[in-house]
Amino acid sequence: MQHYSGFGLVKHALTYHENWQRAWRNPTPKKKYDVIVVGGGGHGLATAYYLAKEHGITNVAVVEKGWLGGGNTARNTTIVRSNYLWDEAAWLYEHAMKLWEGLSQDLNYNVMYSQRGVMNLGHTLQDMRDIHRRVNANRLNGIDGEVLDIKQIQEIVPIMDCSKHTRYPIMGASWQPRGGVARHDAVAWGFARGADALGVDMLQQTEVTGIRKSGNKVLGVETTRGFIAADTVGVVTAGNSGVLAKMAGFQLPIESHPLQALVSEPMKPILDTVVMSNKVHGYVSQSDKGDLVIGAGIDGYNGYGQRGSYSTIEHTLQAIVELFPMFSRVRMNRQWGGIVDTCPDACPIISATPVGGLFFNCGWGTGGFKATPGSGNVFAATLAAGKPHPLAAPFSIDRFISGKLIDEHGAAGVAH
């Protein structure tokens, strides 16, 4: 793998940047792999990378129906935080957060992780009680968090309307300084390049059309480029997880919904942190390019169409304008939708399945991006050992039978 550095940049400038090595190969599928990862998004690529790097399993294929990082990895609003309420979730997301903090060095790829802080606003007394509870829970788990009053909020975000004259006046906020944003495409590309260098085959434009089983054991996957065998198959297909589960012959406690986001025209720097509000329901940050990156909740109906209803966008922008009246004149540039796989308890499923050798990593719903490295890390360990990583164990699919849910709905400031 060609090492990226400042020196390399200068060197390649002499040849007009025409001789850069390709970041990954485009191999033809082998007949058999040790592990197949279905889904070439951030989580799938991270899984392949950590399988090769930490577990020495390099005979791995990532099977992707489109192009790498073209699904929700390319469609999210790039927010990273770990301030979840319940221990199990907090540990998992904090595991990811620690990996984020060294990711650019680890991958030798600038994922532009910018720890600009994440602010979750409270607008009611109950919001504030929840915020106090969550920040205390976070601190007990060693996760940074503070409760801010209006004066402190106003110092950090002077342009926000913190007056008493709004419909839902801001009463306070939780603040996680280590949170922030990252460059979403770079995360996929960095993991893909890293995994490729370790010998992983990235099979793009290869759609899985079936899962071949013998009795109750997985044999491999049928694809549009023929059958590929593997004893272990990890499915990381976000919104399409239900479709894959149906191929394997079982159901998931998941429903797929459209989640929309939008960006404005680029502007000069105006907002240097991430502001989220569950009550008026919207979140916004400003990308390094200068556009406001805006999102809110899912469309309520089930959908696989990668688009949603206009009224949802309207509600989102109403919330943003309520918080930032000065943004009312900003023009929106692009709008899109992704398919998110929402779980009843707003926590993911990282689990063995009724089919031997077949594992699922799904259900990340509206907030999977922040977990990308952690999700891949624990899922790789799960695939390598054939049993759940300790951090993944509570996220077994069995919890929907036993009732031991990890109910992060609302609790963690999960927008939904």
Next chain:
Amino acid sequence: MLHIYCPHCAEYREEEEFRPKGEAHIARPVAPEAASDEEWGTYLFFRKNPRGLHHELWYHAAGCRKFFNATRDTVSYQILETYKVGQKPSVVAGQSSNKGAAK
């Protein structure tokens, strides 16, 4: 914006008057106290979530405030029919599974 025909109002109304309420025809276990954990968990949480035809419950929240069912394509979002609760869908997915009369 979806245009949805409310079978109670017998009119097309705009999507914002309605709330989607998820999969339709989910039968509650007949004897809840006798249901196993698996039956109960399946009833509460596990869903068909099909890519294609979906029979689902809608609520006319800002209208007649009554529930009804719809058959909708989850890829194109086209609503193929709406029908009252208790009725069976007339449009069902071609082959095997999705019969609408749920488990």
